[in-house]
Amino acid sequence: MKPDARQMKVLQDYMQKTMNYRESYEEVYDHITSALETLPQDADFEEAINTIIKNDFGGHDNLLKIEQSIKTAMIAEAKRAYWACLKDILSFPSICYPLILGIILYRVLSTQNISPLALSFAGFAIIFTPPLLSFIRYYSIGYLFGDKGDTIKDESFRYLSYRPMFLFSAVTIYPHIWGITKFSVWDNIYPVATTLCLLIPLIYNMAMFKLYKKEMRLKGDK
Numbered sequence: 007m008k009p010d011a012r013q014m015k016v017l018q019d020y021m022q023k024t025m026n027y028r029e030s031y032e033e034v035y036d037h038i039t040s041a042l043e044t045l046p047q048d049a050d051f052e053e054a055i056n057t058i059i060k061n062d063f064g065g066h067d068n069l070l071k072i073e074q075s076i077k078t079a080m081i082a083e084a085k086r087a088y089w090a091c092l093k094d095i096l097s098f099p100s101i102c103y104p105l106i107l108g109i110i111l112y113r114v115l116s117t118q119n120i121s122p123l124a125l126s127f128a129g130f131a132i133i134f135t136p137p138l139l140s141f142i143r144y145y146s147i148g149y150l151f152g153d154k155g156d157t158i159k160d161e162s163f164r165y166l167s168y169r170p171m172f173l174f175s176a177v178t179i180y181p182h183i184w185g186i187t188k189f190s191v192w193d194n195i196y197p198v199a200t201t202l203c204l205l206i207p208l209i210y211n212m213a214m215f216k217l218y219k220k221e222m223r224l225k226g227d228k
Contacts, residue, residue, distance in 0.1 A: 030073040084162035092213040116197040136167035
């Protein structure tokens with residue numbers, strides 16, 4: 007059975023309403039279209055679709071469960087890939103770059119009178135660079151205008167971008183801004199502590215950029 011243009015549009019609309027991510031959409035869509043090709047040309051199209059979904063995927067409701075299992079596996083793989091990138095950053099000779107950067111930061115912080123406000127802004131800039139990169143990607147490939155489906159790879163990137171950095175913010179920058187504690191590193195400006203509070207997220211970002219370059223670009227994306 008070879009569906010016509012109208013039937014293909016019906017299938018595509020159904021898949022877009024059912025599946026949330028491009029990878030799962032393409033996997034299920036390709037499977038269904040391949041299965042349709044094995045059926046007689048006079049087969050009822052909608053009945054054929056329902057039969058394929060029921061027999062091969064366990065029914066409509068199970069499609070989302072399958073998608074969730076794919077998402078969970080891909081996020082776990084993204085975490086492993088991130089730790090591999092971080093390991094590369096912390097291995098010789100790549101570790102020389104953060105070490106040199108740390109020495110420069112320590113030297114500046116120990117010799118210059120930098121205000122806590124300036125350090126807070128610097129911390130924010132470092133922390134929110136990965137989420138900003140995610141937003142720029144959304145804009146550049148059309149997600150904000152709804153003309154392309156979201157991907158699990160991008161969901162994985164957002165997961166790695168936001169959560170650790172917000173946790174870091176909660177224990178370093180936010181207490182200073184909200185006046186919750188007088189124990190903030192920004193208030194006391196200890197060069198070693200402040201250097202680490204800036205250097206750690208910088209190293210995190212280096213690994214994130216390495217991961218993005220290696221894993222997050224999709225075939226066909228510009």
